[in-house]
Amino acid sequence: MPGVIRVLLTGAAGQIAYSLLTSVAKGDVFGKDQLVTLVMLDITPMMGVLEGVVMELQDGAFPLLQEVIATDKEEVAFKDLDVAILVGSMPRREGMERKDLLKANVKIFKSQGAALDKYSKKTVKVIVVGNPANTNCLTALKSAPSIPKENFSCLTRLDHNRAKAQIALRLHVSSEDVKNVIIWGNHSSTQYPDASHATVKLQGKVVKAYEAVKDDSWLKNDFISTVQQRGAAVIKARKLSSALSAAKAICDHIRDIWFGTPEGEFVSMGVISDGNPYGVAEDLLYSFPVTIKDKTWKIVDGLSVNDFSREKMDITAKELLEEKEAAFEFLSA
Secondary structure, three states: OOOOEEEEEEOOOOHHHHHHHHHHHOOOOOOOOOOEEEEEEOOHHHHHHHHHHHHHHHHOOOOOEEEEEEEOOHHHHOOOOOEEEEOOOOOOOOOOOHHHHHHHHHHHHHHHHHHHHHHOOOOOEEEEOOOOHHHHHHHHHHOOOOOOHHHEEEOOHHHHHHHHHHHHHHHOOOHHHEEOOEEEEOOOOOOEEEOOOOEEEEOOEEEEHHHHHOOHHHHHOHHHHHHHHHHHHHHHHHOOOOHHHHHHHHHHHHHHHHHOOOOOOOEEEEEEOOOOOOOOOOOOEEEEEEEEEOOEEEEOOOOOOOHHHHHHHHHHHHHHHHHHHHHHHHHHO
């Protein structure tokens, strides 16, 4: 049996964390024989709520859960981590300007990046979920210079899963039969859900998604806008954000880092754009198709990019560049 790993969850009193905890505790993420120490960080006013969560985890009698630590102190939370799942962020409030949101989040992720740098293992894998996820991830990465930048990624797997699901629903197949959709760019409404390299298993035969769907107009219009706007649609219907599907996506993302991607398959995650093959400006935290082996991601090379895709990829890159410039003003302030 492997030794105990130390996993941090920030924003631990929130509803995404609440939806995620069971999966981590019962071995769905790191494997059925992996012992886990779970560290939960939240702000001081939420410590009472967190105490209740600790009780529930104890009452769940999870055999793999070695220890549960609830804290509001970064020096406790970030100590000797193997994995950091950074869910907590400042949400956008009504009437709030985007730059105010960026400013508040730069403060949080600069501090957490510095804490990772100071207290965590240099091998720590950092997954940023809190929005704006790409730029928050870049802020944390820049604030943790002694940790390899390849150890940082942000969650675009929820968008990836949404894209798979839309094609599966359209064709009345299982989402498992849809492979290699891509989310390019920002985890925002400018992201580009791309089905041009996706395949679908239909009646036991693997065909290109475009051939299977037989409706280019849908794939270039409604499919894209549905995936881009899905989070807002869930909030409108449920009056709460998509915590259940976000938690599932976090599990998928981390499990793929831990165990690798299946042969011939790639997934989407936000990673640093240095030296990428798709002409995305260096030093952006951009969602690419990646394969993962030995806990190391690699951007998939050699995929053709047509003019339609190029334009969409550039739009989301432009938004990320603007976010980065705004964030870095606050970062250096």
